[in-house]
Every structure is written in C-alpha cells, then in structure tokens.
Amino acid sequence: MKKSLSSIKTIIIYSIKMFFRDKTAIFFSLFLPIVIMSIFGVMDFGGTAKVKMGVVDEAKNQLSAPVVEGLKKVSNLEITEKDLNTEKSALENGERDIVIILPQDFGQNIGQLKTGGKPTPQEVQLFYNSNKQNSTASIGITIVNQVLDRYTHAVAQTPDLFILKQEAISSKNLTYIDFLIPGVVALGIMQMSVFGVVSVFVTWRDSGVLRRLLATPVRPRIILFSQVITRLIISVMQTTIVLTVGVLFFGIHIVGSIPLIFLLGVLGGIVFLCLGFAISGVGNSTNTVMALANVVMMPQMFLAGVFFPRDGLPEWLKTITSYLPLTYLADALRSVIIDGSNIVAIRGDILGLLVWIVITFILAIKFFRWE
C-alpha cells in the first residue's frame, strides 16, 4: 500500500512535469480555450444588435421632422438618411434591416383633422430585409409603429388610455459570454481528457515506454490510476484558468458554488477519461486513434450547446443531443455558473453523467489494452 502510494505520487509528479514541458499540450489545453473564449467573446453574438434603419424623408417639412427626430432618439436604432436608391440598395446588400420612406405629402391629412373630419390614414412605405433573422427587422417595425402612434396621439391630441409601467427584474445582465464560458469549460474538460489519455497512452504503447514501465515492480492498475488522477488535476487547473480569465477579462458572473463546479468537472473528466481509454484501445496507430477521438468529439462540440443554445436545432435532433455527455456537463456547469443552481436542481444532469461513467467505464474495460 505504502509502495503503491509512493509510486502513484512519483508518476503524477513526473507526468505533470512532462505536461508543462509539452508546448503542444499546453496550447491545446490551456491556451486554446482562452483563444476560443476571446474570439467568440469579442464577436458577442448574443447582445441584441442595433436595428439598422434607413430613413428617406422626402417631405422634409415641419411635419416629417419630428418623426425623424423621434426615431433618432430610440437607442436601439442606428439611423442613416440617404436618398431612396442608396437606402434601397443598401437594404438589398444587407447593410440595412429596414428602410422607411416618408412621402412628399407626409402629414397632409392633418388638415382634414383640423376641419373636424375623420382623416383617411396615409400610407407610409416600409421595406425590410426578409433574409435577416426576422427578429431584427420586426423589432424595427414595432418601433416605427410605436413612433407613428405617438405622433398620431400628439397631433390629434387624444389622451393615452394605457401606460405601460416597466420595471426590470433581472439585474444579472447576462450576455453571450456568460452563456459561452461554461460551455468552453466543458469543452476543455472533454478535449483535455480524451486527447490527454489517447495521446499519452498510444504514444507510450507504440514506443515501448509502457512496456518499460511494466518491467518495473509498478502494477499496471497503479499506472492507470496515476494517469487518471494526473488528468483530473490538469482539468481542475484548466477550469480554474478559464473561469479566472472569464471573471477578470470578460466580466462573467459566477453565481453558483465553486466546489460544485469542480465536482462537475471531475465527473465529466471521469466520463471522458474512460472514453479516452476505450478509444485508445480500438485503433493501433496514433493517427487512427486520433481520428477516432475527433469523430467522437467533433459532433458533441457543435451539438451539445457549447457555442450556441440547442434551441435552434430541429426537435428530433434536440432530443438526441440532450443525451450527449457533453450536453449534460455543459448544461449543468451553465446552470451552476450563471443561474446559481444547487446540486438538487441539476440532479438530472448529474444522473446523466453518472450513467455515462458506467457506460464509458465498461467500454474502457472492454477495449483498453496494454500492447
């Protein structure tokens, strides 16, 4: 027992030493997650983009001016004022989301109002980009409608019957980076574990280093166990670094319990380490095994909701992908980190991870081999 512990300690210390001297490993495990985070963080997909609106004021009189001014005051709009042809071709190029045209005779029906008659509503033409995600254009259309309504009320001097009393409840101010970072942590754990085991064990096996180790009195299970612990330690370091960078440079808010985050990291780590051991036993050469590892990891990278919510997927795919190990890990980390969920709230995900531990452990025992 004492001998085993001492051997475990030795193998872990030297393995970590080797890891830190392996620049490729450092790049893929510590640097790459931060690069991914930075790229996607700067792009900020989630932030509500401003509606790019072209306003063509053909009237240019005291009746149309307040409408243009009113639109300019709306902070969600980015207003440009060029002539009709320029704005329309900008719309076709996708540089505008909507284009509104105030006709030359804008507001001439106000006269009818003053004589006490019932004015016929005047048409104001609006073009919108139908290719663009419909939400952007429809936000713009709603805003235009509202501005025109207010204008009507003001001119006709009719009182408002209702006033919307608005009050913000969520003060967390979540952005895309808050969504992204837990996913990147999960992704990092998966890649670190699968690639770590696969590259180390297949290289050791191919080069005969593993055989040389087995020629010493160290028992095989001690070698395996030490590798598992080494990889878990590195995963914890990686998670810490990614989260620290997230908090310091991207201003993410970690609401939930830190120990719970690391518990999830360890559970996920075990799933993917077992998967790595299984994969490393299937192929013979480093190349085959690396390709296989990619086949297993790539779909999860894009389907497990790491970069984008899975809500956009077709229903059947959404159902299938909800059972992926990376989905369980990313979802659980996300709800702990940004929603502050406790262990009870994420019990479904934890159960999912535990089931995957059983499955991948059986696969590892079935496929892993020493030579």
Next chain:
Amino acid sequence: MKKSENIIEVKDLTKSYGKLKAVDGISFEVKKGEIFGILGPNGAGKTTTLEMIEGLRPIDSGDVSIDGLVVKDDTNKVKSIIGVQLQSSSFFDYLKLTELLEFFGSLYQRKVDAMEILKEVELTDKAKAQVKTLSGGQKQRFSIASALVNEPKVLFLDEPTTGLDPQARHHLWGLIEKIRDAGKTVVITTHYMDEAEVLCDRVAIMDGGEIIKLDTPDNLVDRLIKKGFTKKKVEKAANLEDVFLDLTGKLLREA
C-alpha cells in the same frame, strides 16, 4: 559464493500463440556472475523466452525461478531484483536523463545518485539532455543505465548492439563486461556471433522455439572442428572489422 551457483533456473518453459509454439519446452540454468547468451535467428523465440523470465509475458507452462523466487508467483519481487533493457529503447519525452533515472529509481522506492549511474555508462555530459537527442549507442547505454537504478542481481539485455557502428559496439561490450566484473549476472540475446564469442561465458543456441545447443563458445567451436569442419576461406590473423577499426580508430562517434 561458489562460481557455479545457479541464479536462474528454467524448466520446461512453453509459450504458444495459437498453433505456433514460440517457445517449446526449454530448460536451462544461468550461473551467478556469468554473461549468458541466447543466440538464434529472427523468430527463434529469444525475446519471448526473455520476456517470460522477466515476468513481462504470461507463462503458458513450465517454471522459472530467479534467485530462489518463482516468477509466476512472485512476479513483482522478481521485477525488483532484475534490470531490464528492452529492444525498443524509448523513454518519456520532456524529461532529462537525470530525471528519468530518478523517476525509475523511485518506482523501486530508491533514491538514486543519477550522476553516479550516468558516470558508469559515460553519459555525464548528457545529463540534462532528453533521450530523443541521443545517438544510437548513447540510447543503448542510457537504457542500460535505467536498468541499473535498482542495483539488480541479473541484467537482461535484448539485442543491445543492433544498429550500432563498430566503435559503439566495442564500447558497449566493454561496458557489459564491466558490469559482469562488478558481480552482476548478465543475460543477453543477439544474432551477432562475434559478439557472443567475445562476450559470453556460455551460450544457448535457439531455433524454432527450442534450445538446440548449450555450451561455452570455445567448446562449441572445438566440437565443430572435431567433426571435420573446415572453412572455405582460411581465416587470416585479422578480419575486415579489425581493418575498419584500425583505420577509423576506437574513438566513439557521437556528438
């Protein structure tokens, strides 16, 4: 200690892969303090035999004991009193020679003086290098160094000079003799007969998984001559290797 005391005893050792009998019921003894050679063409079963003795490969049937320990029952105890140099002399990347020796030492629960071991194999100037930067001869010497960290009673060398130039080969022979003279027993496989003739106290010649002859190199040669064997070409007082070494010198060629 009697010179003739056996340190390794092999009895009816067998290993089959499917229908192929890789090792077919061989028996022999290795005496304490000798260099024992296992010779044979490729596929004769040399490496399989060695690996079964070392506890690296399961034994189908038969018995092996080293220094009184039965390999089948006490595999780990056996592993701790032997030193093993495998055919592929790869080690971890990213560790220096001294670190590797300390690493292997601690797998035997030993604190080793890495520089002292490197001095024995003349690699002190490479102490901070990684194995992948070493020349072929240096790699083999380091491989032997790593097999010495536990001060083993028996050292197993599997084709240690394959692929080395004559200078490196001669140098390694000197090293192996030095280890024997320090009181260790050495078991070596090779398919170079000149190597066996120079180094080995006794040799076993294997073919098809069986030992077909076991004796001292001298006796084997004498017996062949007695049978009336004559060489087609009469041996001169020197051979081409002597010429080569005379011309290029015995100095080791390694950066």
